[in-house]
Amino acid sequence: MLAFIEAVIRSTLDFAPPIILAALGGVISERSGVVALGLEGMMRLGAFFAAVGALATGNAWAGLSLGILAGGIAALGHAWLSIRWRSDQIISGVAINLVAMAGVTFLVEAMYGNTDTAGSATIGRVSLAFLKDIPILGTLCGHTWLTWIALAIPVAMHVLFYRTSLGLRILAVGEKPAAAATLGVSVSAIRYGCVIASGLLAGMGGSALSIATLDRFSNHMPAGQGFIALAAVIFGKWTPLGACSAALFFAAANALRIGLESSLPSLHNVLPSGIMLALPYVLTLLVLAGFIGRSRSPAASGVPFDTEKR
Amino acid sequence: MTTDIRHSTGSGLFGRLRSLTARLTAPQNHPLLLPLCAVGLALLVCFIAIWLTGRDPIAGYQKMFLSGLGTLRGLGDSSVKASVLALTGLSVAVAFAAGLFNIGCEGQLVAGAIASAFVGQAIHPGTAWIHLPLALLAAALAGALWALIAAWLKVRRGVHEVISTIMLNWTAIYLVESWLVTGPLSARSETGNSLPGTAQIDPTAELPRFFGQRSDLGFAILLAVVAAVLVWCLLHKTWLGFEMRASGNSAETARASGIPVERRVYLAMAVSGACSGLAGAVLILGIHHQYPAVFRTGYGFDGIAVSLIGGNHPLGLLLAACFFGVIRTGGAALQLLHIHRTFPELIQGLALLFIAGRAIMEHVFLRVHERASAAPENPENTGGDAPEKGTKVTQKSEISAPGGQEAAREARSAQGGE
Numbered sequence: 001m002l003a004f005i006e007a008v009i010r011s012t013l014d015f016a017p018p019i020i021l022a023a024l025g026g027v028i029s030e031r032s033g034v035v036a037l038g039l040e041g042m043m044r045l046g047a048f049f050a051a052v053g054a055l056a057t058g059n060a061w062a063g064l065s066l067g068i069l070a071g072g073i074a075a076l077g078h079a080w081l082s083i084r085w086r087s088d089q090i091i092s093g094v095a096i097n098l099v100a101m102a103g104v105t106f107l108v109e110a111m112y113g114n115t116d117t118a119g120s121a122t123i124g125r126v127s128l129a130f131l132k133d134i135p136i137l138g139t140l141c142g143h144t145w146l147t148w149i150a151l152a153i154p155v156a157m158h159v160l161f162y163r164t165s166l167g168l169r170i171l172a173v174g175e176k177p178a179a180a181a182t183l184g185v186s187v188s189a190i191r192y193g194c195v196i197a198s199g200l201l202a203g204m205g206g207s208a209l210s211i212a213t214l215d216r217f218s219n220h221m222p223a224g225q226g227f228i229a230l231a232a233v234i235f236g237k238w239t240p241l242g243a244c245s246a247a248l249f250f251a252a253a254n255a256l257r258i259g260l261e262s263s264l265p266s267l268h269n270v271l272p273s274g275i276m277l278a279l280p281y282v283l284t285l286l287v288l289a290g291f292i293g294r295s296r297s298p299a300a301s302g303v304p305f306d307t308e309k310r
Numbered sequence: 311m312t313t314d315i316r317h318s319t320g321s322g323l324f325g326r327l328r329s330l331t332a333r334l335t336a337p338q339n340h341p342l343l344l345p346l347c348a349v350g351l352a353l354l355v356c357f358i359a360i361w362l363t364g365r366d367p368i369a370g371y372q373k374m375f376l377s378g379l380g381t382l383r384g385l386g387d388s389s390v391k392a393s394v395l396a397l398t399g400l401s402v403a404v405a406f407a408a409g410l411f412n413i414g415c416e417g418q419l420v421a422g423a424i425a426s427a428f429v430g431q432a433i434h435p436g437t438a439w440i441h442l443p444l445a446l447l448a449a450a451l452a453g454a455l456w457a458l459i460a461a462w463l464k465v466r467r468g469v470h471e472v473i474s475t476i477m478l479n480w481t482a483i484y485l486v487e488s489w490l491v492t493g494p495l496s497a498r499s500e501t502g503n504s505l506p507g508t509a510q511i512d513p514t515a516e517l518p519r520f521f522g523q524r525s526d527l528g529f530a531i532l533l534a535v536v537a538a539v540l541v542w543c544l545l546h547k548t549w550l551g552f553e554m555r556a557s558g559n560s561a562e563t564a565r566a567s568g569i570p571v572e573r574r575v576y577l578a579m580a581v582s583g584a585c586s587g588l589a590g591a592v593l594i595l596g597i598h599h600q601y602p603a604v605f606r607t608g609y610g611f612d613g614i615a616v617s618l619i620g621g622n623h624p625l626g627l628l629l630a631a632c633f634f635g636v637i638r639t640g641g642a643a644l645q646l647l648h649i650h651r652t653f654p655e656l657i658q659g660l661a662l663l664f665i666a667g668r669a670i671m672e673h674v675f676l677r678v679h680e681r682a683s684a685a686p687e688n689p690e691n692t693g694g695d696a697p698e699k700g701t702k703v704t705q706k707s708e709i710s711a712p713g714g715q716e717a718a719r720e721a722r723s724a725q726g727g728e
Contacts, residue, residue, distance in 0.1 A: 035472075037413075037472070037476075081666055081667050081670075085667060085669035085670055086669060087666050087667060087668065087669055088666065090411055090413070090472055091614070091618060091662065091665065091666040092663070092666035092667075094413070094611060094614050094615075094662065095615075095659060095660075095662040095663035095665075095666045096663070097611065097659075098611060098612075098615060098655065098658065098659030098662055098663075099656065099659035099660055099662075099663055101608075101652075101655065101659065102652045102653065102655035102656035102658075102659050103656050103659070105650045105652050105653075105656075106359065106649070106650055106652075106653055106656055108650075109648065109649065109650040110363035110649075113648065115650070224480060227476055227479075227480060228480075230473075230476065231476075231477060234473060272488065272489040272492070272493050273488045273489070274484045274485050274486070274487065274488030274489025274490070274492070274493075275484075275485065275489055277484035277488050278480065278481045278484040278485050281477040281478070281480045281481045281484075282477075282481055284477050285463070285469075285474060285477045285478070285481070288463065288467070288469045288473065288474060288477075289463055289467045289469060290467055297470065297473075
């Protein structure tokens, strides 16, 4: 039993980083007032370009940088459309997803003649060998650096939001942009920064799929994880620590499902995997509906800011 | 916004071209110009992309356009793809008309698909006259019910439909594909082992085809056209449709004039979901004849692209659906050039991206319009400030700059007001 729990914790910590990172991207973008529907596409770009970078240089960290950059550039486009041109953020988010989906498939085929890339270098692992023999805590050893980065960033973002003036400005811009602008805060600068940060984070999340969880880009990536991340944003009530916990919870549910399916194949008849897979989304709907707690989106999320309208 | 363009006469080809440009880019033509430019730009970008990757773009485009139209089989494939795209596009457009953004077409499509697959193999009335309508009805109902969950969440719980429909998408996909199709509804062999997908539907539930096995050309495209006409009539010829559009324009105003906005939200989502459900039925009853083990279509998100490229108008989106239906059928032929068959989806996605940047394109159109209509040949065009001859270049910039800014600001405020 202990071995089973340890295995579930271990794979949770392996599954979670992409979701946590993308969800944090969603949090920072939405808290500044820009809807984050393009997470899935940005993750896909990150996953692909991280593999490209890792293959080209043989260095996983160079790949990670390229993956992060790719997500950031996609987000810059999204920011430019939705802030400078006040475009419909939902449409441009969906467009990013569609372009990333088909565009990356085209690029993989053009560059590698296949739908997957070859195996590449992966992000190194943190051994923490001294914990190895302690029960439960032993599960913390041997994860990649990205796992620890993904666990550290939520704390950093929490401090940013609630302990710094910049963070308070971000929250103000997402709730009442007109009031923030009156106080001399540049709404568009804050939003540009936050949307680009969301792309960098989603790109990092995508990179975690292709150079940490796996050692190559595979064409099914990210297989809806961008949308799970969006669910985690809502389930976590648009806060960094909440979104991180929600992402960990969804990853744990997934790890539990896989663990149970391999150790108890007959369970499928009692509790089909489809129900387990749908669980994160159903729970998110229940939270949204107010059956479990209440989740409220930032007031100005999705509304372009117009200086001429107060 | 009105524009008064007096066309210069007798100033040769250049002048005529200029007045044509001025007329084409006039603001009232933007609804037509925008999708054409978006698709044109997308085609251009993709052309360059193929060329940059060292393959032959002309041959590629030839294959892509011709293989979807050239043969009876290709035409059949195109027609089915076009009708699925048109139905999901209609789904998005109906919701849009009522001010709702239905991103959940994919989930509603899956719900409709499994319902039609179930009715197709579970009952045996023996005649297509009963079986086919029942299967279609089941699909429409399932899609509508799935969409109504989002409508209920919006009306009663204040949940934004974009978020709820995304969650409902994945809920439907996982419940159907990883539970119903592999469990309770999976096909069984003689020995009782489960087979991939659901059982084959009866021939009486199949969508009739005009040329038998030779082509899929058949009732699918008729269904899409009828649905488009019905939706257009509903939106523009009935009281209900008027009230739906009024609720979409301004819920407050509509409510103040006595329109039951909440009930119109329910109606719009139900019709929207029914269209997506029918799209699922077309795929099952028209092509697969079972709910297959692997059925990740993505058509739901394509509906958003098709609807927006078609200007959210039933006729416009029907044309857009036909165009993308043809090139997506042609995608299979692209594999001969080692281009992935999803390449046409890139064209579609880019076109949607350019539509998302409509403010930029409209800005450019207006600038071009100002430039072209403020031609030095017809100075009366600029109203009272008729420039004198002689210093053409500086005058032109003087005339066009303030006008351009004004028009752009006007366009932007119109954009913000939407």
